[in-house]
Amino acid sequence: MAAAGVGRLRRAASALLLRAPRLPARELSAPARLYHKKVVDHYENPRNVGSLDKTSKNVGTGLVGAPACGDVMKLQIQVDEKGKIVDARFKTFGCGSAIASSSLATEWVKGKTVEEALTIKNTDIAKELCLPPVKLHCSMLAEDAIKAALADYKLKQEPKTGEAKKK
């Protein structure tokens, strides 16, 4: 009886392993310092690097991190009248993974509404870029940058305050 149970368990485990997507051996065993080609791609072929006019009412600017920590991200979004993000720009002082995380964040927020953009999670960013555990904080900072930009935009939309204070 126990043997049958063990056999079933083993079959289920092997079925799970066979069905799970197999990453090539090199990626699995690669040390944290070996840059994933997706991370390198964001630096070599940068998209959305730059700045939007931060004084504009439709632009939300998020500035997170600190130079003393070695990580600073500035993420800006441009939102149209319908509440949809039509453009996004970023600038980052940080490692390759930080640059890639913020770059990916700008790609993902484009075309989303302000509410949809709030649902972007750092775990999705980390999974997409295959970030090793030691670099997970980079994806967290990118998520914070998105939220900070959205918060800044919302603040600007409030009729009383008018122009948002520079952070």
Place this chain on the structure above:
Amino acid sequence: MLLRTAWRRVATAAPAAPGPRAKAPTRGLRLRGIDLTPQSAVPSDAATALEAESVLRPLYMDVQATTPLDPRVLDAMLPYLVNYYGNPHSRTHAYGWESEAAMECARQQVASLIGADPREIIFTSGATESNNIAIKELEAAIQPDTSLVSVMTVNNEIGVKQPIKEIGQICSSRKVYFHTDAAQAVGKIPLDVNDMKIDLMSISGHKIYGPKGVGAIYIRRRPRVRVEPLQSGGGQERGMRSGTVPTPLVVGLGAACEVAQQEMKYDHKRISKLAERLIQKIMTSLPDVVMNGDPEHHYPGCINLSFAYVEGESLLMALKDVALSSGSACTSASLEPSYVLRAIGTDEDLAHSSIRFGIGRFTTEEEVDYTVEKCIHHVKRLREMSPLWEMVQDGIDLKSIKWTQH
């Protein structure tokens, strides 16, 4: 016993010195593969080997981490790897005698580089083991008030030379033991253990174009410095470090020391020139670059520069065809920035922006020029991507900003 001494006399008469000066190997981007899979002793099939062949290797600018074997050192070692493979502690046959002779010759070569007596050199597995032996002496203190000063001769991160002679003077006048980790200094700057009043010194093989896995500790005999052995066993190396001495490795270390003694002056001159070239080119082409470490008391082959507003690891990623190192937190396993830079009072954001360039015996002018060109190009590019650079260009004082602590 008579036979053994006769052997030794014969063997030392024909010195195991390296042959005529070999031509330095040609460098540059070579078409050999970067093979990340563990090598097996059994040859694998041709297909995967071919795949590995088509990748170019980066330039090597990280000599503080490790150095390639000088071909003259390899020449000296090979016979002891394939032919003269005896255990140097075997007293009863020619294999042992010839290995022992080679070991003693190597000991003399190491000793003469630092002005020591060969009886004061103990072979170890590296500078780390030597450091441990030296520090353990503190725990095995004979007198209750014995103490030890331990200082690096040349720092491996910023290349600063410590005032060893002055420290030695103070220690000997106060009757305090003086240990120095000379891994980055031996064979690169002149050292004399008697002149500098050094009691204990750690030497590393693979930092001076010798093999990995070998080093030595210098232990002064007059006045006697007592150390506790770290490992016990057959009592080799005067009981201070049991274990068979690896003849090929120590022959390599000896040869590396001898070659270093010959080449020291020339290497220093050439490396200084290359270092000057690198620093000048970078400083004149890029603003806001800081050199870390005292510029006067500095070993030229280790250059640590901070590129403001650019993070170190991103620059290393950009300079993917040059092997370099950084003092940034992102590159350390612990996410802590370099303790050395923190200790010299570098601003934390500059500590995250530091890159170490290592120039060695085999670095060419071409490699330096290529590295400088790529570095300038990528620093400019990364500054364009940096919010800090943008703020500074707009005239904002970064120190006035209240950052969000993450």
